[in-house]
Amino acid sequence: MNLFHITVPQFEKNLQNMERWIDKAVDHAKNKKFEVDTLLVARLAPDQLPLVRQFQVVCDNAKMCAARLSGKEAPSHPDTEKTFDELRTRIRAVTEYVRSFKPADFEGAETRHVTLPWMPGKVLTGSDYVSDFALANFFFHYTTAYAIFRHNGVDVGKTDFIGSLPFKDA
Amino acid sequence: MNLFHITVPQFEKNLQNMERWIDKAVDHAKNKKFEVDTLLVARLAPDQLPLVRQFQVVCDNAKMCAARLSGKEAPSHPDTEKTFDELRTRIRAVTEYVRSFKPADFEGAETRHVTLPWMPGKVLTGSDYVSDFALANFFFHYTTAYAIFRHNGVDVGKTDFIGSLPFKDA
Numbered sequence: 567m568n569l570f571h572i573t574v575p576q577f578e579k580n581l582q583n584m585e586r587w588i589d590k591a592v593d594h595a596k597n598k599k600f601e602v603d604t605l606l607v608a609r610l611a612p613d614q615l616p617l618v619r620q621f622q623v624v625c626d627n628a629k630m631c632a633a634r635l636s637g638k639e640a641p642s643h644p645d646t647e648k649t650f651d652e653l654r655t656r657i658r659a660v661t662e663y664v665r666s667f668k669p670a671d672f673e674g675a676e677t678r679h680v681t682l683p684w685m686p687g688k689v690l691t692g693s694d695y696v697s698d699f700a701l702a703n704f705f706f707h708y709t710t711a712y713a714i715f716r717h718n719g720v721d722v723g724k725t726d727f728i729g730s731l732p733f734k735d736a
Numbered sequence: 737m738n739l740f741h742i743t744v745p746q747f748e749k750n751l752q753n754m755e756r757w758i759d760k761a762v763d764h765a766k767n768k769k770f771e772v773d774t775l776l777v778a779r780l781a782p783d784q785l786p787l788v789r790q791f792q793v794v795c796d797n798a799k800m801c802a803a804r805l806s807g808k809e810a811p812s813h814p815d816t817e818k819t820f821d822e823l824r825t826r827i828r829a830v831t832e833y834v835r836s837f838k839p840a841d842f843e844g845a846e847t848r849h850v851t852l853p854w855m856p857g858k859v860l861t862g863s864d865y866v867s868d869f870a871l872a873n874f875f876f877h878y879t880t881a882y883a884i885f886r887h888n889g890v891d892v893g894k895t896d897f898i899g900s901l902p903f904k905d906a
Binding site: 567571572575576579580610611614663676679681685687688689691693694696697698699701702703705706708709710712713716717719724727728729731732733734735736 | 737738741742745746749750781784822834838846849851855857858859860861863864866867868869871872873875876878879880883886894897898899901902903904905906
């Protein structure tokens with residue numbers, strides 16, 4: 567077990583969960599006869615990032631975590647999405663990207679120095695980055711996107727949030 | 737590094753972060769001249785758990801994750817809190833509890849069988865439990881509590897959510 571196992575597989579699963587949330591938002595908009603993309607500017611507070619940015623930042627968190635821990639350069643995504651269909655394309659591109667990583671890419675990641683753009687001259691070790699920041703920040707935006715949907719009546723629930731679980735017979 | 741390092745320290749930090757959110761809610765209520773405990777029934781959707789339950793479930797997630805991974809029996813907390821002061825007491829009790837664990841308590845936790853009350857006869861391995869459920873569910877309720885505060889005008893921000901980070905000089 568290394569840092570790969572607690573990051574990449576759950577990013578991959580949760581990104582796919584977000585596509586199901588979009589399916590449910592599309593259904594809700596059809597039932598209520600509104601244009602689904604109006605939800606992209608929804609927020610829970612006026613000084614909070616709107617829903618479209620929550621999706622984009624979730625994607626960036628997954629992508630940057632995998633890239634930083636493996637010492638690779640992440641592909642660029644310029645935040646130009648204006649529809650849920652475009653967000654689906656972004657989600658799928660980032661899912662493919664994180665899926666391309668293997669546990670071996672994360673060998674030594676625990677002690678690798680990770681730099682963050684807003685803290686020049688400072689580093690976190692790979693394990694501190696994962697346990698203190700990367701997972702928390704991923705879930706911050708992932709849950710906020712979910713909460714904005716919930717607040718707007720989209721029929722998402724805990725199963726859509728957690729996704730499938732690899733239960734085995736006892 | 738074992739499952740201890742990606743669970744217990746961040747539970748401990750994030751539980752303490754929640755006390756700072758309460759401080760800010762108390763300030764906001766004083767400024768706006770309302771009784772802070774009215775926020776305990778706030779929700780973002782009518783079929784969502786209210787704020788007081790979000791706090792209780794965060795506490796339970798931290799407690800149960802540490803107990804399940806180490807094969808210990810967790811102390812019981814009967815969900816009777818009716819004020820933020822009582823929630824502080826619960827948070828501190830659970831913080832003390834998770835702080836009592838050591839990395840050695842988690843030896844072998846990766847392959848330990850974890851059972852969940854709503855899935856009788858089924859098990860998750862300790863690593864699947866952490867990567868697929870325990871962290872996601874902790875952050876689900878942690879972020880929802882934060883989002884309910886944000887939606888109600890409490891001045892919490894990303895720093896209050898993430899807490900301190902162990903940066904070192906590059």
